[in-house]
Amino acid sequence: MNSPKARRLLPGLVCASLLPVALSVPAQEAPPPQEKGPAAADAMLHALEVRYATPYKAMETAEVKAVLDRVFAYLDSTTPAALISKRTGAPLTDLGKADPDAVLKPGDFRLTSYEWGVTYLGMLAAGAATGDRRYTDYVRQRHQLLSQLTRTYLPVVRADVNNAAAPIKSFLNPHALDDAGALCHSFMKAKLAGMSVDYSQMIGICGDFVTKQEYRLKDGTLARGGPDGKGGVKMRPLPDTLWLDDLFMGVPTMAYLGKTTGERKYYDDAVNQVRQFSKRMFNPALGLYMHGYVEGLRDHPELRWARANGWAVMSMVEILEVLPKDHEGYDTVLAQLRAHIKGLAGYQGKDGFWHQLIDRNDTYQETSATAIYAYAIARAVNRGYVDAQMYGPMANLAWNAVAGKVLPNGQIEGICVGTGMAFDPAFYAHRPTNVKAAHGYGPALLAGAEIIEMNKKAKFGLNDSGLMFQGRR
Numbered sequence: 001m002n003s004p005k006a007r008r009l010l011p012g013l014v015c016a017s018l019l020p021v022a023l024s025v026p027a028q029e030a031p032p033p034q035e036k037g038p039a040a041a042d043a044m045l046h047a048l049e050v051r052y053a054t055p056y057k058a059m060e061t062a063e064v065k066a067v068l069d070r071v072f073a074y075l076d077s078t079t080p081a082a083l084i085s086k087r088t089g090a091p092l093t094d095l096g097k098a099d100p101d102a103v104l105k106p107g108d109f110r111l112t113s114y115e116w117g118v119t120y121l122g123m124l125a126a127g128a129a130t131g132d133r134r135y136t137d138y139v140r141q142r143h144q145l146l147s148q149l150t151r152t153y154l155p156v157v158r159a160d161v162n163n164a165a166a167p168i169k170s171f172l173n174p175h176a177l178d179d180a181g182a183l184c185h186s187f188m189k190a191k192l193a194g195m196s197v198d199y200s201q202m203i204g205i206c207g208d209f210v211t212k213q214e215y216r217l218k219d220g221t222l223a224r225g226g227p228d229g230k231g232g233v234k235m236r237p238l239p240d241t242l243w244l245d246d247l248f249m250g251v252p253t254m255a256y257l258g259k260t261t262g263e264r265k266y267y268d269d270a271v272n273q274v275r276q277f278s279k280r281m282f283n284p285a286l287g288l289y290m291h292g293y294v295e296g297l298r299d300h301p302e303l304r305w306a307r308a309n310g311w312a313v314m315s316m317v318e319i320l321e322v323l324p325k326d327h328e329g330y331d332t333v334l335a336q337l338r339a340h341i342k343g344l345a346g347y348q349g350k351d352g353f354w355h356q357l358i359d360r361n362d363t364y365q366e367t368s369a370t371a372i373y374a375y376a377i378a379r380a381v382n383r384g385y386v387d388a389q390m391y392g393p394m395a396n397l398a399w400n401a402v403a404g405k406v407l408p409n410g411q412i413e414g415i416c417v418g419t420g421m422a423f424d425p426a427f428y429a430h431r432p433t434n435v436k437a438a439h440g441y442g443p444a445l446l447a448g449a450e451i452i453e454m455n456k457k458a459k460f461g462l463n464d465s466g467l468m469f470q471g472r473r
Contacts, residue, residue, distance in 0.1 A: 046464070053350075053351045054351045054352045054397060054400050054401045054404060055400050055404075056397070056400075056462070056466075056467060057396070057400070057462065057467065058396045058455050058459075058460035058461070058467065059396070059399065059400065059403070059451065059455065060455070061130075061452050061455070061456065064399070064403075064448045064451055064452050064455075065130050065132070065448075065452070067403045067406050067448060068126050068130065068444075068445060068448045068449070069132075070406055070407075070408065070409070070410040071406060071410045071412065071441060071444055071445060071448075072123075072126070072134060072135060072138070072410070072445075073410050074409055074410025074411055075109075075119065075138070075410070075441060076134070076138060078107045078108035078109065079107040079108065079109050079111060079116075079142070080104075080105040080107050081111070081141045081142045081144075081145045082104070082105040082145075083095060083102050083103070083104060083105065083145075083149070083167060084102075084103060084104075084105045085099070085101045085102065085103075086101050086102070086103040087101045088101075091105075095145075095148045095149065095152060096148070096151075096152055097152070098152050098153055098156050098166075100165040101165075102165075102166075102167045103167050104167050104168070108436060109436075109438045109441075110438075111142055111145075111146065111168075112146065112168050112170060112171045112179075112183060113178075113438060114177075114178045114179070114181065114182040114183065114249060115182075115438035115439050115441070115442060116182075116183070116438065116442070117181070117182025117183040117184075117185060117186045117442075118182055118186075118439075118442030118443065118446075119438070119441050119442035119445065120139050120142070120143070120183075120186035120190070120442070121182075121185065121186050121189060121442060121446060122441070122442040122443065122444070122445025122446040122449070123135045123136065123138045123139045123445060124136060124139055124186070124189060124190060124193060125445065125446050125449035125450065126445045126446075126448065126449045127139075128193075128449065129448075129449035129450070129452040129453055130449070130452065135445075136193075136195075139186070139190055139195065140190075140195055140196070140197060143186075143187065143190060143195065143197045143199070144197050146168060146171070146202065147197050147198050147199065147201070147202060149166075149167060149168050150168070150171075150172065150201045150202050150205070151198075151201065153166035153167065153168065153169075153172060154172055154201060154205075157169060157172045157173050161173050171183065171202075171205070171206070172205065174205070174206065174209045174213075176214075176224075177209075177210060177214055177222065177246050177249035177250045178249060179206075179209070180205070180206035180209045180210055180253075181206065181210050181246075181248075181249040181250040181252075181253045182248070182249060182253075183202075183206055184202070184203060184206035184207050184210060184253045184256075185252045185253050185256055185318070187199045187202050187203050187206070188203060188253070188256040188257070188259070188260050189256065191203070191260065192256075192259065192260065203257075203260070206253070207253060207257050210250045210253045210254065211253075211254060211257065211266070211269065214250060215227070217240060217242075217295055219276060220269070220272060220276070221242065221272075221273065221276040221277065221280075222242075222246045222250050222251075222273060223240055223241060223242055223246075223295070224236035224241050224242075224243055224246070225237075225238055225239040225240055225241045226239070226240075236421075237420065237421060237422075238294050239295075240294065240295035240296060241292060241293065241294050241295070241421065242277060242280060242281065242292065242293040242294075242295070243291070243292055243308070243421055244277065244281055244289050244290070244291050244292070244305075244308040244309070244311060244312050245291075245307075245308050245311045246277075247273065247274070247277050247311060247312045247315045248311035248312065248314055248315040248318075249311070250273070251270050251273045251274065251315050251319060252270070252315055252318040252319055254266045254267075254269045254270040254273070255267060255270040255318070255319040255321075255322050255323055256318075256322055258270065258322065258323075259322040264327075267323055267324065267327050267329070268329070270319050270323070271319075271323070271327065271328075271329030271330075271332060271333060272329075274315075274316065274319065274329075274332070274333050274336060275329070275332060277289075277312070278336055280293045281293050281300075282336070282339075282340070283302070283304075284339065286304070286343055286359065287339055287340060287342050287343010287344065287345075287346065288304045288309060288340075288343050288344070288347075288358055288359065289304065289308065289309050289312050289340070290302045290303060290304060291303050291304065291305040291308045291421055291422075291428075292421035292422075292423075301421075301422070301423040301424075303357060303422065303423075303424075303425060303428060304357060304358045304359055305356070305357060305358075305419065305428055306354050306355060306356055306357065306358050306366050306369030306370075306416075307366065307368050307369045307372070307416060307419070307439065309340075309344065309358060309369065310368070310369040310371075310372030310373060310376070310443070311372070312340065313337065313340050313341065313344065313372065313373065313376040313377075314372050314375065314376050314443075316333055316336060316337040316340070316376075317337065317375075317376045317379045317380060317383075317385075319333055320333055320334060320337065320383070320385070334385060337380065337385060338380075338385065338386060341376070341377055341380055341386055341391065344358070344373055344377075345390075345391065345394060347359060348373075348394055348397070348398065349361075349365060351365065351401055352370065352397040352398050352399075352400055352401030352402075353365035353366065353367070353370045353398070353401045354366065354369050354370050354373060354398075356369075356416060356428055356429060356431070357425055357428050357429065360425060360429070362429070363425070363428065363429045364414075364429075364433070365401075365414065366414060366415075366416050366433070367401075367402055367405045367412060367413065367414035367415050367433075367440050367444075368415045368416060368437070368439045368440035368443050368444075369416075370398050370401055370402055371398075371399075371402045371440060371443035371444045371446070371447045372443045372446075372447070373395075373398055374395050374398035374399045374402060374447035374450070374451065375443060375446040375447040375449075375450050377391050377394060377395040377398070378392075378395040378399070378447070378450040378451050378453070378454045379450050381395060381454055381458070382450065382453050382454050382457065388454075388458050388469045389468075389469040392454060392458055392460055392469050393460060393466070393467040393468065393469065395450075395451065395454065396451065396454075396455070396460060396467065397467070398447070399447050399448065399451045402444055402447055402448075403448075406444065407435070411435040412435060412440050412441060412444055413433070413435060414433050414440075415433055415434065415435070415437040415439055415440035416431050416432075416433055416437065416439070417431055417432050417433065417434055417437045417439075418437070418439070419431050456473065457472060457473060458471070458472055458473065459471055459472070459473055
């Protein structure tokens with residue numbers, strides 16, 4: 001590198017080596033340098049073209065939005081906000097009149113599932129990040145429909161809960177956190193954003209279920225496998241079982257109830273849940289959570305399912321969004337978030353993904369978890385919880401990986417279907433993936449929106465150390 005000719009060649013050669021190429025090819029042996037001497041050979045080797053399976057760059061806003069727009073177009077066309085007669089298929093337009101034949105018009109996904117609570121959050125975030133009203137209108141139209149149906153059918157369900165016919169009965173009479181928590185979170189976030197929908201009854205129903213009706217352990221931790229109402233116990237899969245999923249399915253709702261009501265008890269409950277789940281399920285040496293925990297067992301199934309870890313890290317960034325900084329638990333939640341993100345950082349694969357079982361590279365690369373991590377890590381960078389230098393490139397690579405799974409028609413590949421809690425790796429490793437698995441669409445919208453915000457605030461570019469943070473814009 002000290003020879004004059006080497007110094008003349010190197011700048012142009014290094015620039016060529018940094019161009020991102022979206023090809024997946026096996027490593028190839030470099031041709032021998034033509035230039036004589038170790039300095040010239042070193043320059044030539046550094047200048048070899050690098051071929052990345054996942055584009056190695058920070059996407060501009062227009063590039064990210066193009067991906068989000070494909071997802072939006074698919075979801076908008078396949079999740080109609082309409083009511084029909086299940087007997088005749090005819091549209092029902094008088095939403096103020098209860099009809100025992102009424103059902104939501106079928107589409108690819110359910111408007112009242114927990115996955116769609118996350119999708120509403122993603123649409124709100126995408127609208128805020130892009131300024132495109134179509135995203136927020138998507139939420140307003142569907143929340144407005146649910147609000148009207150709640151006013152019409154809640155009296156019917158309460159009058160005869162066992163025999164009542166209602167198009168959104170699972171929401172009006174919830175039986176699990178999945179029926180209530182994520183939806184309630186989306187209602188309160190939309191309300192705080194100024195959405196012109198009457199949320200009072202809906203927040204009352206789902207907020208009451210999460211905070212007062214869901215089964216808990218003796219110390220107040222949200223759990224599954226409680227009384228079944230018939231003198232027995234639900235097996236989920238055993239009595240007194242914690243699912244890491246529930247750190248998201250219920251706890252942000254508690255924090256947002258604190259924000260919307262001003263009552264500090266909800267913040268206290270949210271912080272205690274983070275503490276109690278983490279005490280039982282977080283492995284500080286690995287920086288990862290196990291998926292399930294059974295109270296009373298000596299040993300627990302230490303299977304670190306990726307999406308469950310995603311729900312945990314997402315829960316913490318959502319809680320911190322509204323938890324007052326003077327709350328005595330704020331630093332606890334922040335420290336736990338940092339420890340978890342640090343742990344996750346060690347397991348991101350070379351193509352930007354995380355594996356279905358995070359610490360098992362013999363399991364497949366999973367899209368929904370990767371999207372959640374991209375969102376949560378970028379949010380943590382944007383809020384100053386973690387360093388942009390360390391984690392911004394990781395978030396960008398994760399988003400690029402997710403974007404590569406979005407098909408031209410807006411469907412997303414590589415999403416694990418719904419998954420229970422198990423005691424062996426085979427169950428997780430062989431769960432199918434499908435473009436109709438609803439779990440990945442909200443996270444993809446959230447990730448893209450947060451990446452837009454991050455790359456507006458921070459500049460990332462390529463140099464001879466890779467994709468690097470280059471300062472605030």
